[in-house]
Amino acid sequence: MTFPALDRIEALARNLDGWQRQLADRMAELEQTSAEGVSDSGLVRVTAAADGKIVSTELNARAMRLDSYSLAEEFTAAANRAQEAAAALVRELVGEVIGDPGAGPRRSADHEGR
Numbered sequence: 001m002t003f004p005a006l007d008r009i010e011a012l013a014r015n016l017d018g019w020q021r022q023l024a025d026r027m028a029e030l031e032q033t034s035a036e037g038v039s040d041s042g043l044v045r046v047t048a049a050a051d052g053k054i055v056s057t058e059l060n061a062r063a064m065r066l067d068s069y070s071l072a073e074e075f076t077a078a079a080n081r082a083q084e085a086a087a088a089l090v091r092e093l094v095g096e097v098i099g100d101p102g103a104g105p106r107r108s109a110d111h112e113g114r
Contacts (some may be wrong), residue, residue, distance in 0.1 A: 023097045026094065030090060033089060034086070037085060043066070045078060047082060
């Protein structure tokens with residue numbers, strides 16, 4: 001007597017090792033990946049790692065003409081965009097491993113969030 005549910009569980013268990021390897025590969029890839037966000041004016045550019053940590057900022061010399069409030073808004077917007085782009089990249093890579101149809105095609109390692 002066969003049990004279709006048991007067969008399905010066994011198949012999932014066999015696939016689990018492959019998924020774990022794929023996920024480990026993707027996690028290693030994510031450690032080397034970053035995403036970029038740019039403010040509306042283009043004067044501030046922020047790069048975030050896949051975990052959302054800000055790893056670098058670039059400030060156009062013209063940004064020094066802004067008042068402190070405006071400059072802070074520029075940094076906040078660019079950082080938020082970089083972190084959102086990094087989070088989207090993580091969702092995309094994990095979606096590829098788990099077979100999420102909404103994951104879409106792979107993009108390059110550095111992404112720009114604008």
